[in-house]
Amino acid sequence: MTHPEIVLAPGREKSLLRRHPWVFSGAIAFVSNGVRTGEVCRVLSADGKFLAWASFSPKSQIAARAWSFDETESIDAAFFRERIAAGAALREKLGLAGADSGCRLIFSESDGLPGVVADRYGKFVALQILSAGAEFFRTEIVDALMRLPGIEGVYERSDVSIRRYENLPSRSGVAAGATPPDEIVIRENGMLFSVDPVHGQKTGFYFDLRDVRRKVKELAAGKRVLNVFCYTGGFAVAALAGGAESLLNVDSSRPALQRARRNLELNAFQDKPCELRAADAFGELDRLRDAGEKFDLVILDPPKLVDSKSHLLRGCRAYSMLARRGFELLSDGGILLNLSCSGLMTAELFQKITADAALEAGCAASIVGAVRQSADHPVALAVPETFYLKGLISVKRGSNTAMPDRLR
Numbered sequence: 001m002t003h004p005e006i007v008l009a010p011g012r013e014k015s016l017l018r019r020h021p022w023v024f025s026g027a028i029a030f031v032s033n034g035v036r037t038g039e040v041c042r043v044l045s046a047d048g049k050f051l052a053w054a055s056f057s058p059k060s061q062i063a064a065r066a067w068s069f070d071e072t073e074s075i076d077a078a079f080f081r082e083r084i085a086a087g088a089a090l091r092e093k094l095g096l097a098g099a100d101s102g103c104r105l106i107f108s109e110s111d112g113l114p115g116v117v118a119d120r121y122g123k124f125v126a127l128q129i130l131s132a133g134a135e136f137f138r139t140e141i142v143d144a145l146m147r148l149p150g151i152e153g154v155y156e157r158s159d160v161s162i163r164r165y166e167n168l169p170s171r172s173g174v175a176a177g178a179t180p181p182d183e184i185v186i187r188e189n190g191m192l193f194s195v196d197p198v199h200g201q202k203t204g205f206y207f208d209l210r211d212v213r214r215k216v217k218e219l220a221a222g223k224r225v226l227n228v229f230c231y232t233g234g235f236a237v238a239a240l241a242g243g244a245e246s247l248l249n250v251d252s253s254r255p256a257l258q259r260a261r262r263n264l265e266l267n268a269f270q271d272k273p274c275e276l277r278a279a280d281a282f283g284e285l286d287r288l289r290d291a292g293e294k295f296d297l298v299i300l301d302p303p304k305l306v307d308s309k310s311h312l313l314r315g316c317r318a319y320s321m322l323a324r325r326g327f328e329l330l331s332d333g334g335i336l337l338n339l340s341c342s343g344l345m346t347a348e349l350f351q352k353i354t355a356d357a358a359l360e361a362g363c364a365a366s367i368v369g370a371v372r373q374s375a376d377h378p379v380a381l382a383v384p385e386t387f388y389l390k391g392l393i394s395v396k397r398g399s400n401t402a403m404p405d406r407l408r
């Protein structure tokens with residue numbers, strides 16, 4: 001079978017040679033006539049050398065995403081079965097694949113499957129298809145997931161806004177097998193979590209925070225905790241499991257807070273001093289500060305606040321405001337755990353923003369730890385964009401009484 005071709009402009013082959021799978025539209029000199037959206041093309045350098053097999057996405061800035069750099073490989077049902085089985089095998093090796101546990105099985109470029117995200121909840125998989133190429137092979141991908149041992153159903157949650165960059169419509173519903181129930185209970189490090197993969201945010205649960213939950217459990221003993229952007233209470237359960245004295249949790253989503261209540265019950269924490277407050281986080285942080293409230297551990301885990309380069313400055317301001325309020329609300333010796341899941345926010349910039357926030361809050365602080373996305377969200381060394389979740393653990397070490405006024 002002859003494949004259509006994408007030929008790059010001179011000098012534009014470097015990133016593919018470094019095994020980075022994205023081809024930007026500006027790098028392309030020629031595309032064969034009549035290529036269908038998502039179809040696999042041979043990508044060639046300007047001097048005609050084979051570089052990769054990639055799916056074409058004419059409407060996206062990332063006009064092609066490579067599936068393979070091996071000329072002898074065919075991109076077919078067997079290819080998807082192999083890559084998906086390899087993703088599942090890695091999670092098994094990491095000890096994350098128990099029958100009643102959950103994890104991310106496939107994390108897009110990190111697992112050699114650009115545009116494919118699959119989370120496992122017990123016997124069910126929640127699937128997101130995020131690129132034209134993945135959409136083209138949807139049947140093969142769903143079939144490969146259904147073949148994994150112990151999987152009874154695949155539920156699609158391709159109802160996310162980023163699909164519009166690929167000109168794909170929103171879609172959700174059963175893709176194969178059984179319909180998942182409204183509640184799947186998964187086990188993680190001795191804690192139980194109720195997940196609704198059909199209605200929950202994204203695919204229902206944030207597995208990327210697994211290691212952060214472990215850290216919160218370690219840090220929380222005897223502390224008054226403020227948990228902002230609490231979603232379904234993952235950090236609340238972790239803090240109570242770690243012996244927190246009290247908790248105030250804030251989120252604007254009432255369904256998320258209802259599920260958080262359920263998670264407290266599942267772990268027999270319903271009688272603990274743990275408030276779930278429905279409020280806008282920014283307004284609530286202002287109110288708490290004005291009321292002179294103090295906490296010993298403040299957790300700030302906002303949604304992605306930088307979604308494009310043009311919004312970087314606005315996002316930085318929001319992260320900075322959050323961290324400032326966090327420091328202001330801490331008792332002396334208290335701990336701030338602030339997170340960013342924006343890929344465009346580098347670890348270095350996030351540290352600078354946190355440092356400025358401490359200055360503006362009029363306090364001295366030291367970083368005593370850092371957190372990042374957990375192991376089922378691997379960072380492909382060839383694709384630095386796959387590193388996105390970062391967080392800092394800072395200790396407040398008293399007030400700077402001699403702060404210059406302009407920073408106050």
Ligand code: SAH
Pocket residue numbers: 201206209229230231232233234235250251252253256279280281282301302303
């Ligand atoms: N920390 C959570 C995940 C946070 S996801 C966990 O442990 O699982 C981000 C959360 O922020 C979502 O639950 C969303 O409802 C909430 N959110 C988004 N904007 C908000 C706002 N302005 N005020 C309060 N909550 C907000």
